[in-house]
Amino acid sequence: MTASTINNRDDLISYLHVALALEHATIPPYLTAYYSIRSTTNSDAAHIIRVVAVEEMLHLTLVANVLNAIGGKPDLNRPGFVPSYPAYLPDGENDFTVDLRPLSPEAVETFCKIERPGQAPSADARLVRTPDSGSPVLAFSPTAEGMRFYSIGEFYAEIIEGLGKVAADDPKLFSGDPDLQVGPEYFYSGGGAVIVVSDLDSACRALRFIAAQGEGLDSGIYDADGELAHYYRFRQLQLGRYYQVGDEPDAPSGPPLSVAWDDVYPVKVSARLADYPPGSELAGVARDFNAAYGAFLALLTKAFNGQPGLLQDAVCDMFRLRDGFNRLVRNPLPGSDGLHAAPTFEIPAAFGSDPEAAPAAGERTQGVTR
């Protein structure tokens, strides 16, 4: 057994910041696939992706609750919080690429990899050296330099073990302000009940819930509540059939489902602002979206730092972002052979340091790019 990479509260806080960024990083790829679907088509695929994306938002909130419970300070406007796409996630010994893609077999393959059950062959193999030439991997260790985890599951296993270890040494570990917790009264229709974290038990429950909902670790394809794990939700799109209780992992026997891969806007994969014609109206719209997204993350940061009531405003922002997303993907991207535009998620630097100074969502902030 290798030594734990978590020895004190500061280590835990560093890890939970990585976890917060990791949970968020899955959302733009899911949303890009979701909003690439032409309206009134592909209701099966749209529903599956939407359910998972919403549950990732719950995971983000749960990590924020754990971070607050041990006296950390969630910050969704930290530089680098939103990764530059393509991003990289661990898949055992290798990394895989996470792009912003339209709904496609490649996108679903990526989603399966994101959520795939991955247990290291031994405790020694939990940490893997990041290749020197490699791009930054999202599930990295903030305390063991140059190391990243075998899988997202192993990443959370390390945090859960670290919590137990530090809590045993430090009885005051869970001394965060209880008023900072986001409770069920502020989080609705979000793919499960939010867990208020006040001690080791509730912290471990919150993190195990994240790992189980994504990967179905230990619990088979359905969890204790009868909910299908994310990995198997996406497998349905590959196998063309829904699961039902009692099914084996590779043999769903429920009703068939079909995916119309062509009823999708062919958005450019991991588009960047640099792909937009400089100074064009469309580039302005793409920048406006990024600014609005940055303002939205600033609002979530406030909600996670003592104003949970703001989550209601954040929901309204999400609907505005939805409309902005739809407008972009319906626009052809000039000079890209018929491919369409999509949000680039390059968040303006203005949101990095001082959220108070950031412009409100929807305001023009041309020229403020990273």
Next chain:
Amino acid sequence: MTAPSFEEFLSLSVDLTAFEETVLLGTGLARDYLAKVQAACGDEVVTALLAAHRAARADAAVDAGGHDRALPYRTLPDRALLDRALRHRIFSDDRLGPVARNVIKLWYAGMWYALPPEWTDRYGAHAAGETSTVTAASYQEGLLWRAIGANPPGAKAPGYGSWAQPPRIEDRYLNGATK
């Protein structure tokens, strides 16, 4: 006769609706709308409308260039010059005016309204010219909702409690009025 150009229809629509091209394309319905106008009025009328729009643009550009500075309208801003040219070339035209007004209504309401009987008696009726919706999506993509900063009732849910907030109308559509 060549088929009406989509790009020219888009350019016409920008001038008729005062919404940017990205917003019009962002409805996902621009091609459906061109097809609807063609089916309802015939290609000949649409082609003539697009030609009149080209001519109006050219008139406005010439006027803005200031060939005859003695003319009183030379002092008008470019937008007013275009407005003037559109009224002259399109809206005062017995054949093209009603079609152009219908294109505006189409974008704003997502509905094609039947042209008046005076028009169809004179220029011909098409089966597709009856009052009708274009697609199931056109109601919710109507520009009128964007123009007034509201969501289409029953669609595009804006979030619980959002109705307590004032409408967000972009500055460029306020025409100098304050919020």
